[in-house]
Amino acid sequence: MTSPTTSDVDVVLPCLNEADALPWVLGRIPHGWRALVVDNGSTDGSAELARELGALVVHEPRRGFGAACHAGLTAATADVVCFCDCDASLDPSLLSPFVREVSGGAADLVLGRRRPQGRGAWPAHARVGNLALARMLRRRTGLCLHDLGPLRAARRQALLDLRLTDRRSGYPLEMVVRAADAGWRITEHDVPYLPRTGASKVTGTWRGTWQAVRDMRRVLAEPTTSSAGGGVPR
Template identity: 40%
Template sequence: MNELDRYLRESVWVVIPALNEEESIGLVLRDLPCVAGVIVVDNGCTDQTAVIAEQAGALVVREPQRGYGAACLQGLAKLDAMVREGKANPQSVAFVDADYSDHSDRLPELVRPIADADADFVLGSRLLGERERGAMPPQSVFGNKLACFLMRVLFGIRHTDLGPFRVIDYRRLGELQMQDQNFGWTIEMQIKASRLGLRSLEIPVPYRTRVGTSKISGTWSGTFKAGYKILFTIAKHGFLQRSSFPRVSLPKSAMPCSTER
């Protein structure tokens, strides 16, 4: 067992928010490398998602309040409780979607910079990686590019994506004091990580067509709601103090998320 495998097995916990993903959750869990633990958050499922996750060995917690951020917060609350009880000792937390669009088997690539103490926050960029045709609808690509453009203008942050596939140092994550309970969760993390000076980078990740129908980009109403929330989150944090990322030595495949001056 190499050092990265040991770090994954002993120090990495994975949080997976899920809403009616019975067709895909088993595939996501199957492809994950061996990690310290997996928390699947049942965000009001009416199908067999929770049952399948439990059968696959995941710890399932329930968050009846619908919302991506609410589910993530509940998963972290459970992990925090386990830490206090001495049942978990996470060094890093990964977030993966339950719809099988993320390649969960690529998790080690995102974990490595943190395990090597080269970064505190690693974002998997779908726009830098290879995407299956139709994996990201045009409105999603446009929305991501617009949000990243606004972050660059307002904060000087050079991000290319708001993708859900990400890994962050557990202790630094606590410092962010995450609050958003809906679609603004990912961008809140990226903005706060910048403000607090986390060493951040992006790594290209492949992205495939999800299993089933998207609850967000699958409909224009869902896309509009997500877009509104993301823009609102950017505007809300636009009045807060800017900060910069310390520079780190990066592998050639990684792209630093620096702050312009």
């Protein structure tokens, strides 16, 4: 199978004050792919640096992880869109097999299961919250998934057809829930999870983790959605 070209893959990178991590993250984007750095109100020059490093910068003034991710999705033009955190905790070069799986028709949504590398890579409270949500997700959808990590790949139009509405921490979970309701083939692969660069905006504190869990529990409480408008990607 040939490697995807520039027009095939966009990588959405939600960004809030990640100037220290950006050079490494953007340097790990596979050759020929396009990086979309979604600036969510940075005050450390992240947007300017990302532009200097060759990324397309999208500005999303409304704060929220989901708001940044969805702004990147709507700005993307590639057939396949990937998502990755912009804090150097995940290596975007690991998305290459994800994209091959989606492009080759073996899966509709590919997720990275985070495997912490070294002390401090994944705080205990964040890991416990993620585990609880994964169990609730299994009960809600029947999917045997272990993580709700941000490293993922799917086809752009199919993602737009899911009509995602959450603009906070529940966005990644809503994507999986609605994809499951629509009958998507969802796979999960282990990826190394590194200590992030800089301070976490969500799971670095108990308060941030609780807010994320609350957002995601709200998503899980929503009724099963119809596959209309968000069916299996073709």
